[in-house]
Amino acid sequence: MLTLLDRHGQPSCDGLSRRDFVQAGALAVGGLSLPWWLRQQSAMAETAAGTSSSGRPSFVRDKSIVLLFLSGGASHIETFNPNMDAPAPYSSMTGEVTSSLPGVTFGGTFPQLARHAHEMAVVRSLQHPITGHVEAIVHMLTGGTDPVGKRKAGFSMGSVCSRLAGANHPRTGMPSFTLLNTDEVDPQYRNERTRVENGSEPNSLGAAFGPFNPSGKSDAVRNMTLNIPRGRLDNRRELLASLDQLKAETDELQVLDSADRFTQQAFDVILGSAAEAFDLSKENRRLIERYDTSHIPVGKKLFRSSLLGQHMLTARRLVEAGCQFVTVHSAGWDMHADGNNPGIVAGMEMLGRAVDQAVSAFLEDVAARGMSDNVLLIITGDFGRTPKINKNGGRDHWSNLSTLAFAGGGLKMGQVIGQASRKNDVPLSTPLTTTHLLGSVIHTLFDVAALRLARGVPRELLSLVEQAQPIPGLM
Numbered sequence: 001m002l003t004l005l006d007r008h009g010q011p012s013c014d015g016l017s018r019r020d021f022v023q024a025g026a027l028a029v030g031g032l033s034l035p036w037w038l039r040q041q042s043a044m045a046e047t048a049a050g051t052s053s054s055g056r057p058s059f060v061r062d063k064s065i066v067l068l069f070l071s072g073g074a075s076h077i078e079t080f081n082p083n084m085d086a087p088a089p090y091s092s093m094t095g096e097v098t099s100s101l102p103g104v105t106f107g108g109t110f111p112q113l114a115r116h117a118h119e120m121a122v123v124r125s126l127q128h129p130i131t132g133h134v135e136a137i138v139h140m141l142t143g144g145t146d147p148v149g150k151r152k153a154g155f156s157m158g159s160v161c162s163r164l165a166g167a168n169h170p171r172t173g174m175p176s177f178t179l180l181n182t183d184e185v186d187p188q189y190r191n192e193r194t195r196v197e198n199g200s201e202p203n204s205l206g207a208a209f210g211p212f213n214p215s216g217k218s219d220a221v222r223n224m225t226l227n228i229p230r231g232r233l234d235n236r237r238e239l240l241a242s243l244d245q246l247k248a249e250t251d252e253l254q255v256l257d258s259a260d261r262f263t264q265q266a267f268d269v270i271l272g273s274a275a276e277a278f279d280l281s282k283e284n285r286r287l288i289e290r291y292d293t294s295h296i297p298v299g300k301k302l303f304r305s306s307l308l309g310q311h312m313l314t315a316r317r318l319v320e321a322g323c324q325f326v327t328v329h330s331a332g333w334d335m336h337a338d339g340n341n342p343g344i345v346a347g348m349e350m351l352g353r354a355v356d357q358a359v360s361a362f363l364e365d366v367a368a369r370g371m372s373d374n375v376l377l378i379i380t381g382d383f384g385r386t387p388k389i390n391k392n393g394g395r396d397h398w399s400n401l402s403t404l405a406f407a408g409g410g411l412k413m414g415q416v417i418g419q420a421s422r423k424n425d426v427p428l429s430t431p432l433t434t435t436h437l438l439g440s441v442i443h444t445l446f447d448v449a450a451l452r453l454a455r456g457v458p459r460e461l462l463s464l465v466e467q468a469q470p471i472p473g474l475m
Helices: 018-023 033-046 133-141 157-165 187-199 219-223 236-253 261-271 285-291 308-320 344-368 434-445 448-453 459-467
Strands: 003-005 064-070 096-098 105-107 120-126 177-180 225-227 297-299 303-305 325-330 375-381 402-408 415-417
Touching: 064 133, 064 157, 064 308, 064 344, 064 434, 120 434, 133 187, 133 434, 157 177, 157 325, 157 434, 157 459, 177 308, 187 325, 285 308, 285 344, 297 344, 308 325, 308 344, 325 344, 344 375, 344 402, 375 434, 434 459, 448 459
Parallel strands: 003 225, 064 325, 064 375, 120 415, 177 325
Antiparallel strands: 096 105, 120 402, 297 303, 375 402
């Protein structure tokens, strides 16, 4: 999250005294590029409308979205529609578990999540026309604004949020749009990571409205770097203690009293609440254990510990600190049962169990904090999987039905929306599209009536607001 570099580009921390460091103005971030960046984005947001008590435009609701994206294409059958009444080649290979929603079952690797079904809305009629990973991921993450996924049009749903709400929270400097992914070791998973990063781009909205990626190489990450003379901290705890002392001494010296609020925000991003949101050491140990999925190895050719629990806990901390849109990436759902990918049973035991643990912990945690109505969780992926199991025990690409589920956000939960055919291959009810998904995001995060009247909103976004209607029965 935060890198300390000496003048030779090596991690370091001693040399100048902290007093000299602060008084010399070395707290400037990237040559004051971060304060400048915050200032520019705030100005763009403030031209759009009056501001609320949060400092954001008045049409911005006090709500956040966590998008759990299951790249590779999670099976709609083994997740939320096991369809055990269908003939054997078409029913769930992991069986089913009874849920808390009468008459509704989940796939067999979701026993904990099934207990939260009454708090969820499962969509069984999402459909789109794209069957290739590269294009489908872009199409889904852009909410259909890129209709063919070729990255020649559209912009990610998170970037739409960032452009309308402002790239950073005006009070804390917290980025409005954050992408949480993993430094993958398996080559297939690395490909999926790149695809998700591509699908998260802001494109014509402007680079400032792309995601803050703590593990990436974005401008925001480079700007959140302090240049301090040589010396090496022994461990993370010493680093945090050092930064806490630096902040205390900075407050004592009152060096920020005369700085504008954007320079102060830049300081907060590095040493304040925005940075603290990424520090899981501040959490209760039992809560960390509840989320923890590190005991689950994930991969096909090369394995790593699952970090999904860590990412979901971080996502909760981010939205609590003011981030409005968090994409959590879970790779590996392309369960063909071939040389690069596991089959359905092995894959769901690996990835499905991690989702079951991490997401159920997230829902319980958010509810315990009274945040359920303010945080909407969305679970989806590239597309669904073929209704008929292939000869190797896997399922292949299938976009006629896709996986989609919601929880929280003050929306209508405890329901199944749409109906699939007996073989789980096509919708029986009116198909829902990625545009409906985008509309649900927009109507959750923004007061659309007020947004239509706001000044300075790009015409292409106003047009999008008019076209993108939410999923019927969800709002």
